[in-house]
Amino acid sequence: MKPALSVLIFTVSSGAGYGLLIWLLLFYLFSPDALALALSPDSLRTYFGLYGGIGLVLVTLGLLSSTLHLANPKNAWRAFNRFRTSWLSREGVFALLFYPAFILFAALLWFGVDATGLTATTALVALAIAFATLVCTGMIYASLKPIRQWHNNLTTPIYIGFSLMSGSLLYGMLYQYQFGKLPAPVFNAFITSLIVTLLLKLLYFWHIGKPDGAGKNRTTIGDATGFSQAQVRLMDAGHSSGTFLTKEFVYDAGALRLLILRRCMLVLTFVIPLALIIWGRQVGIPSAVYLAMVFMLGGTLLERWLFFAEARHVVRLYHGDQSN
Amino acid sequence: MKLGLAIDLDTCVGCHACATACKQWNTSGTIGPLTDQDPYGRDPIGTWLNRIRTYEVAGTPVAGIPVEGAPVSKTVHMPMSCMQCEEADCVTVCPTGASYKREEDGIVLVDQDKCMGCNLCAWACPYGARELDEEQGVMKKCTLCVDRIYDEALPEAERQPACVLSCPTSSRVFGDFDDPNSTVSKLTVERGGQGLMPELGYKPVNRYLPPRQHTAEAMDVQRSPMQKLAQWTNKLIQR
Amino acid sequence: MAKLPQFENHQQQQTKFTTCYMCACRCGIKVTTEGEEIRFIQGNPNHPINKGVLCAKGNSGIMKQASPAKLRKPLLRKAGTERGAGEFEEISWEQALDMLTKRLANIRATDPRQLAFFTGRDQMQALTGFWASQFGTINWAAHGGFCSVNMAAAGLYTTGQAFWEFGDPDWDNTKYFMLWGVAEDHASNPIKIGLKRLKDRGAKFVAINPVRTGYQAIADEWVPIKPGTDGMLALSMIHVLLQNGLVDEAFLVRYTNAPYLVVNTPGQQGDGLFARADNGEPQVWDQASESLRDGCLPDISPALFGEYHDGNGRPLRTVMSILVEKYESDEFAPQQAAKLCGVSADTIERLALEMAQVAFQETITLDIQWTDWAGRKQDKFIGRPVSMHAMRGISAHSNGFQTCRALHLLQILLGTIDCPGGHLAKPPFPKHTPPGIKPARDTAPNTPLASAPLGFPTCPEDLVIDGEGQPLRIDKAYSWDAPLANHGLMHMVISNAVKGDPYKIDTLMLFMANMAWNSSMNTANTMAMLREKDDDGEYKIPFIVNSDAFHSEMVNYSDLVLPDTTFLERFDTISMLDRPISEADAACDSIRQPIVKPDRDVRSFQEVLIDLATRLNFPEFVTEEGKPRYQGYQDFIVNHERAPGIGFLAGWRGENGDQHLRGAPNPDQWEKYIENECFFEYKLAPAQRYYRHANRDYLDLAVEAGWVGSNAQIVLEVYSEPLQKFRLAGRGLYDGPMPNDAQHQQRLSTYFDPLPFYYQPLEQARIDAAEYDFHAITQRPMFMYHSWDSQNAWLRQISSQNFLYMNRQRAESMGVEDESWVWLESHNGKVRAQVKLMDGVEANTVWTWNAIAKQSGAWGLAKDANESKDAFLLNHLISELLPAQQGAADITNSDPITGQAAWYDLCVKITPADPAETGAWPQFDPVNALPDQQASPDSLSYSTHDNVNIKRPLKDILMRGKL
Ligand SMILES: Nc1nc2c(c(=O)[nH]1)N[C@H]1C(S)=C(S)[C@@H](COP(=O)(O)OP(=O)(O)OC[C@H]3O[C@@H](n4cnc5c(=O)[nH]c(N)nc54)[C@H](O)[C@@H]3O)O[C@H]1N2
Numbered sequence A: 001m002k003p004a005l006s007v008l009i010f011t012v013s014s015g016a017g018y019g020l021l022i023w024l025l026l027f028y029l030f031s032p033d034a035l036a037l038a039l040s041p042d043s044l045r046t047y048f049g050l051y052g053g054i055g056l057v058l059v060t061l062g063l064l065s066s067t068l069h070l071a072n073p074k075n076a077w078r079a080f081n082r083f084r085t086s087w088l089s090r091e092g093v094f095a096l097l098f099y100p101a102f103i104l105f106a107a108l109l110w111f112g113v114d115a116t117g118l119t120a121t122t123a124l125v126a127l128a129i130a131f132a133t134l135v136c137t138g139m140i141y142a143s144l145k146p147i148r149q150w151h152n153n154l155t156t157p158i159y160i161g162f163s164l165m166s167g168s169l170l171y172g173m174l175y176q177y178q179f180g181k182l183p184a185p186v187f188n189a190f191i192t193s194l195i196v197t198l199l200l201k202l203l204y205f206w207h208i209g210k211p212d213g214a215g216k217n218r219t220t221i222g223d224a225t226g227f228s229q230a231q232v233r234l235m236d237a238g239h240s241s242g243t244f245l246t247k248e249f250v251y252d253a254g255a256l257r258l259l260i261l262r263r264c265m266l267v268l269t270f271v272i273p274l275a276l277i278i279w280g281r282q283v284g285i286p287s288a289v290y291l292a293m294v295f296m297l298g299g300t301l302l303e304r305w306l307f308f309a310e311a312r313h314v315v316r317l318y319h320g321d322q323s324n
Numbered sequence B: 001m002k003l004g005l006a007i008d009l010d011t012c013v014g015c016h017a018c019a020t021a022c023k024q025w026n027t028s029g030t031i032g033p034l035t036d037q038d039p040y041g042r043d044p045i046g047t048w049l050n051r052i053r054t055y056e057v058a059g060t061p062v063a064g065i066p067v068e069g070a071p072v073s074k075t076v077h078m079p080m081s082c083m084q085c086e087e088a089d090c091v092t093v094c095p096t097g098a099s100y101k102r103e104e105d106g107i108v109l110v111d112q113d114k115c116m117g118c119n120l121c122a123w124a125c126p127y128g129a130r131e132l133d134e135e136q137g138v139m140k141k142c143t144l145c146v147d148r149i150y151d152e153a154l155p156e157a158e159r160q161p162a163c164v165l166s167c168p169t170s171s172r173v174f175g176d177f178d179d180p181n182s183t184v185s186k187l188t189v190e191r192g193g194q195g196l197m198p199e200l201g202y203k204p205v206n207r208y209l210p211p212r213q214h215t216a217e218a219m220d221v222q223r224s225p226m227q228k229l230a231q232w233t234n235k236l237i238q239r
Numbered sequence C: 001m002a003k004l005p006q007f008e009n010h011q012q013q014q015t016k017f018t019t020c021y022m023c024a025c026r027c028g029i030k031v032t033t034e035g036e037e038i039r040f041i042q043g044n045p046n047h048p049i050n051k052g053v054l055c056a057k058g059n060s061g062i063m064k065q066a067s068p069a070k071l072r073k074p075l076l077r078k079a080g081t082e083r084g085a086g087e088f089e090e091i092s093w094e095q096a097l098d099m100l101t102k103r104l105a106n107i108r109a110t111d112p113r114q115l116a117f118f119t120g121r122d123q124m125q126a127l128t129g130f131w132a133s134q135f136g137t138i139n140w141a142a143h144g145g146f147c148s149v150n151m152a153a154a155g156l157y158t159t160g161q162a163f164w165e166f167g168d169p170d171w172d173n174t175k176y177f178m179l180w181g182v183a184e185d186h187a188s189n190p191i192k193i194g195l196k197r198l199k200d201r202g203a204k205f206v207a208i209n210p211v212r213t214g215y216q217a218i219a220d221e222w223v224p225i226k227p228g229t230d231g232m233l234a235l236s237m238i239h240v241l242l243q244n245g246l247v248d249e250a251f252l253v254r255y256t257n258a259p260y261l262v263v264n265t266p267g268q269q270g271d272g273l274f275a276r277a278d279n280g281e282p283q284v285w286d287q288a289s290e291s292l293r294d295g296c297l298p299d300i301s302p303a304l305f306g307e308y309h310d311g312n313g314r315p316l317r318t319v320m321s322i323l324v325e326k327y328e329s330d331e332f333a334p335q336q337a338a339k340l341c342g343v344s345a346d347t348i349e350r351l352a353l354e355m356a357q358v359a360f361q362e363t364i365t366l367d368i369q370w371t372d373w374a375g376r377k378q379d380k381f382i383g384r385p386v387s388m389h390a391m392r393g394i395s396a397h398s399n400g401f402q403t404c405r406a407l408h409l410l411q412i413l414l415g416t417i418d419c420p421g422g423h424l425a426k427p428p429f430p431k432h433t434p435p436g437i438k439p440a441r442d443t444a445p446n447t448p449l450a451s452a453p454l455g456f457p458t459c460p461e462d463l464v465i466d467g468e469g470q471p472l473r474i475d476k477a478y479s480w481d482a483p484l485a486n487h488g489l490m491h492m493v494i495s496n497a498v499k500g501d502p503y504k505i506d507t508l509m510l511f512m513a514n515m516a517w518n519s520s521m522n523t524a525n526t527m528a529m530l531r532e533k534d535d536d537g538e539y540k541i542p543f544i545v546n547s548d549a550f551h552s553e554m555v556n557y558s559d560l561v562l563p564d565t566t567f568l569e570r571f572d573t574i575s576m577l578d579r580p581i582s583e584a585d586a587a588c589d590s591i592r593q594p595i596v597k598p599d600r601d602v603r604s605f606q607e608v609l610i611d612l613a614t615r616l617n618f619p620e621f622v623t624e625e626g627k628p629r630y631q632g633y634q635d636f637i638v639n640h641e642r643a644p645g646i647g648f649l650a651g652w653r654g655e656n657g658d659q660h661l662r663g664a665p666n667p668d669q670w671e672k673y674i675e676n677e678c679f680f681e682y683k684l685a686p687a688q689r690y691y692r693h694a695n696r697d698y699l700d701l702a703v704e705a706g707w708v709g710s711n712a713q714i715v716l717e718v719y720s721e722p723l724q725k726f727r728l729a730g731r732g733l734y735d736g737p738m739p740n741d742a743q744h745q746q747r748l749s750t751y752f753d754p755l756p757f758y759y760q761p762l763e764q765a766r767i768d769a770a771e772y773d774f775h776a777i778t779q780r781p782m783f784m785y786h787s788w789d790s791q792n793a794w795l796r797q798i799s800s801q802n803f804l805y806m807n808r809q810r811a812e813s814m815g816v817e818d819e820s821w822v823w824l825e826s827h828n829g830k831v832r833a834q835v836k837l838m839d840g841v842e843a844n845t846v847w848t849w850n851a852i853a854k855q856s857g858a859w860g861l862a863k864d865a866n867e868s869k870d871a872f873l874l875n876h877l878i879s880e881l882l883p884a885q886q887g888a889a890d891i892t893n894s895d896p897i898t899g900q901a902a903w904y905d906l907c908v909k910i911t912p913a914d915p916a917e918t919g920a921w922p923q924f925d926p927v928n929a930l931p932d933q934q935a936s937p938d939s940l941s942y943s944t945h946d947n948v949n950i951k952r953p954l955k956d957i958l959m960r961g962k963l
């Protein structure tokens, strides 16, 4: 699939945004330590204002960026209509619902401060919606049967994993910035989400196989054309200077390059940030976490790019690919 | 009703008539215009609802391939337009509801006024049957010529998809797959018509009739090196 | 069912019928217009040719009408600018016609041959040929010489009908169909319709072709033959049939010259000619009377075999005896042929026996009463349901005439000519073998030719040469170079005229011919020749007039450009006097009528010709008082009579429009055609449909309609006596004109074999086959017509670049990768092309789609269009001359018998290009824009009305479940 920058930005930015907000809500609900609730109410406001604001900005930026991908954005509002069947529609609805839920929560916190049951309930609701939004975003891709690399049980968990992992690091970075330290719950959150995501991603790579279309559960050009027992080759695609289909679906980054980029991505996203965080903590260099965030951002973008670049829509088979 | 096309791979010569017939009808039809970019420049590209691809198919299990003689390969032309799938994910993924499947006849359509051009339906279609019109920003697809087949102002014989009317080898047949007596149903049974990639579960309605191979008998001759010129004798044949 | 909106406002639409001219197939179309725009072009279901279907081109007529390359106004090369620089000024029609009239009047009054008038892919040779005769120049021909004259000539000298546009397989009855060297052909839609019918009936379809695309893709058996060897394959099948005694002897006795007696006196004058009685009739040995008899008599029993003597004791042999001896020889054994053709001996034998099986064991009988040539009643038509079709894969080789004769011989031996299930002629064919017209030779100032410029020589006396044996025509047709050049040699005109060999001309007038590009051999040199000047600074071809409708490459090399209308803007006739649209069972012709008004200052060339003819005072075009006889083209078509009662249009003749085929002019004829959807169809009665070469009911009709001169039996010529006369001339044994140079003597004595034979294509015999180890050929794409369709925004999306297709295994063994660039080199030059690999091509053959490449800037395309930057033209590699040979004069790269251009004899070597070398080569300077040329649009969004969208109700969107 052709990686569209707007979609990459959308998934990375809103992924990190939701991750941040989810951690915020989770810590609020379950791990007050991490929230430094001991702070004065004023600082708490700044604290929530900063974290919540940044989270919302990222989420909103992502959503806006995703509308850039629309060829006819004036009809974007209609996207809420098919909640019944469309993951994209559902994502839209949840994304929209998240704002009032989170704002209500933030407002309660802002004005009520004390952790009444109502605040906690709204927090739970907002948390659920944020999570649902992530699930929907993941499912948009995971539900697409023609793309083997997307249509599997790992796509959504990985997307959520990336969101939580980048969100936790972001959280940690902001915390570091504000308070000059990385509290254990945040550290643990980061390490856990990182390891789980890494494992999922490795499993994913194993599952989809090498990015040369030769994976185990691939479909072949023979299956696509109905001559499944035969050796089929494209002789002529019928349109010599490309079509919408070739532009949209036939993206060739080269299998070797993709393999290298996979490794780079793993290093950028997982190895370096992990090392930096652990090392930073041990040696006590606070800025390590900023650096880790930079690598993580690059790695996540690359991961999303790979997610598209490695996705081989079955339509490619009709255009001559031997398998997907 | 389950309207769709049966396409005969045994007789399709890959002439592209159905593709341009489709283009000319539909550019002024309900889904039109079908725009073209750089039509006279480098790498012209445009919106088409029906495209023809050509494959070489090698290996014995396929009908129509001579067993001996190299290279053992058969050229097959494969026209592809929307299969009007029964389980059309292109429809379910559409967030705006612009894409829908008509209950009465199964035709899958796009309401262009409601489409936001997100491409998701094109991603969901395994058959490459949807194309985003770059200029208009909306999704286009085969309408099964809904604007011909129900137009009572047309002579009855012309209430057929443009591609079907035009195909010089009559390799495209339009009809109701729900009706076991329709030509398309009968052809499907007789010729073992297949839908493409059934494993994806879209239940495409269109059927492809696989290539056949007719053989002929060679005259049985006793061959002896003796019978040559000798056997030519004049017969009494009147002019 | 939910109510659908009204999609089309039919009240605002109009439908009209006319005839498609996106190619020469001439299908009937029904055009719906909305205002001045075309809504839809569809096939006319009642039309005999296409029966409602259309091809890819026909369906893209809208985009031809929308072409930015349409010429807008007459153009004159600017004074002081170079030809080919593309500097034109627009002039008025009056100026253009005045200027042209003056020039032509002068030529006509001095030496009419100084006008060479050649036409390309047109369909109005009856008019242009007549115009040339009236002008008085013998230098006229259409494109047949570079197209497929081999098919026409071989057919007309053998069976009186032919492949090409002259006949069709009996699609409805045939049980075995063999297709030789056809990618698309003129009968584009009829062949496709026919193949479907045939396949659905379960008939076997065998395709003989080095490439497996298009029609061959759907063949039941594909025979990947080595190019140029079909003659051997056919003759080897004949060998198999003969060895097994599998020929239709009754057919041979009754309908062919197989029993004729041939003089057998090698080395003497008269050898190989028929023994003729005093009345000139050929003799046969009648078994009943045991005597020599006039072979044309009915009710005799001619011997097919044997050796006899005539009254003077000269030894005679029957044609059949010669034939059997010849083809039974080992030279034609399948094992021998297999080596040459690349087709296994088993396959050759099996194919022959399959055909024999169908012809002789699966005979069909139609119980229809008919009358034979001798007036005898017959009660059935016997059909041998084997049929064939063949075209340029056969004809575009320098052995194509003899190869095509071999195919006809095969058909004849199987008895499949014009019988049910066999190969059927289309009226006005069959004609007598060959037709009785002789080519005009003499010219005189201000004097029409005594006969048509083109005809059918039967002996050296008929050649168009002077007393010294030098060619009289500019293209050297009907000279010793190409004695049976029935369609001229258009591909030699520019080259000969520039060399002044045989002489110089003043004006070259072209119509619908892109001679500066895809219809020339040796294109780059041709472009140079068009610019070549004499020492005095005058162009070697002083004046070039060109009627084109579009900004083609040729326009760029013209001095005066006459912009034509498009096919949707003009009146036109597709006449029985020309290449009619007849079907096997019906005589048909048709017209075009304007559908849209031109938005430019253009005139149909037909009108221009009538206008010029009148201005030039051609006898047929002015009355005794010097007044114009015809008020334009339509008037001419209605009132001009070729012979009493015979005109361009055969339908609705007679004062009241109630006579067909022959009748007085009918002033309302055009209206009648328009009423009848623009075509006329005269169905033959069932008794007239078969064996028409010997069918009295048919022949009488043909005489009445002016198709043939007499109702005498048309005897199929297994043995060609005319060829033997030329052969004798080559051997110095002819009592008449003979060539006096060794090259011509050798060519005549070698190639003019009265019985078909195989010889190596001429180019191949003069090059190093080990070095140039690939055959390079082109194929017609079904979706484009020659150069016409790169201007078509839809069609060029299908292909704006042609590739060089190579056999995968062969390419891989050479290290040539898919989509890499390679050099292709012939004895004449080199080009660079991008490769695509495929299985379905004979290993020693490479091929590409024809005429996709364009010169940068032409055809309304951007300068960097794929057609000019990536597409390549094979023509650069093909020379119009054979590779030079020591001691021999330059000679045309054509069939030595007919002068047919030998496009497909080309051999090349292939080497991978350097990885840095990509893109097509050679490249030429871009063609300049024409005055007032509008920029081609960056995008198109064609439609005749706003789309009527089918709205999905919001309720449905919100409420509907899954689907
Ligand atoms: N769409 C379309 N239709 C056209 C035209 C067009 O440009 N486009 N042009 C028209 C014109 S002018 C003409 S003359 C006709 C020509 O119509 P065709 O005869 O169909 O012409 P080609 O495309 O030259 O096809 C020649 C075929 O012969 C094969 N061939 C080449 N060499 C040999 C050989 O030695 N032996 C055998 N057995 N096969 C061989 C080639 O692979 C090819 O398939 O088409 C007419 N129809």
Ligand SMILES: Nc1nc2c(c(=O)[nH]1)N[C@H]1C(S)=C(S)[C@@H](COP(=O)(O)OP(=O)(O)OC[C@H]3O[C@@H](n4cnc5c(=O)[nH]c(N)nc54)[C@H](O)[C@@H]3O)O[C@H]1N2
Pocket (backbone or CB within 6 Å): C119, C120, C121, C122, C143, C146, C147, C148, C511, C512, C513, C514, C515, C518, C519, C520, C547, C548, C549, C550, C551, C552, C553, C554, C564, C565, C566, C567, C605, C778, C779, C785, C786, C787, C788, C850, C851, C874, C875, C903
């Ligand atoms: N390499 C290779 N070369 C070949 C062949 C091949 O097989 N291989 N085939 C050969 C054969 S068989 C043929 S017949 C020739 C064909 O070659 P040409 O006869 O030259 O045919 P085209 O390229 O079709 O078109 C000639 C011109 O007609 C113009 N034209 C189109 N419509 C109209 C109109 O309505 N009015 C007027 N006045 N002009 C119009 C076009 O603009 C174009 O400039 O090519 C030959 N060249």
Ligand code: SF4
Pocket (backbone or CB within 6 Å): B081, B082, B083, B084, B085, B088, B089, B090, B091, B108, B124, B125, B126, B127, B128, B129, B130, B141, B202, B204
């Ligand atoms: S072919 Fe594609 S567009 Fe058509 S119904 Fe099926 S999934 Fe949808």
Ligand code: SF4
Pocket (backbone or CB within 6 Å): B093, B094, B095, B096, B097, B098, B099, B110, B114, B115, B116, B117, B118, B119, B120, B121, B122, B138, B139
């Ligand atoms: S592109 Fe249009 S039709 Fe397709 S899913 Fe998006 S909104 Fe629906």
Ligand code: SF4
Pocket (backbone or CB within 6 Å): B021, B022, B023, B025, B026, B049, B050, B081, B082, B141, B142, B143, B144, B145, B161, B162, B163, B164
């Ligand atoms: S049915 Fe109509 S819209 Fe669909 S491919 Fe055929 S012509 Fe095009």
Ligand code: SF4
Pocket (backbone or CB within 6 Å): B011, B012, B013, B014, B015, B016, B017, B018, B019, B052, B077, B079, B166, B167, B168, B169, B170, B171, B172
């Ligand atoms: S029109 Fe018919 S023969 Fe031609 S490509 Fe389409 S389906 Fe095949």
Ligand code: SF4
Pocket (backbone or CB within 6 Å): C020, C021, C022, C023, C024, C025, C026, C027, C050, C053, C054, C055, C056, C057, C058, C059, C188, C189
């Ligand atoms: S074959 Fe095609 S282009 Fe040629 S006349 Fe027929 S419809 Fe027109």
Ligand SMILES: [Mo]
Pocket (backbone or CB within 6 Å): C143, C146, C147, C148
């Ligand atoms: Mo031709």
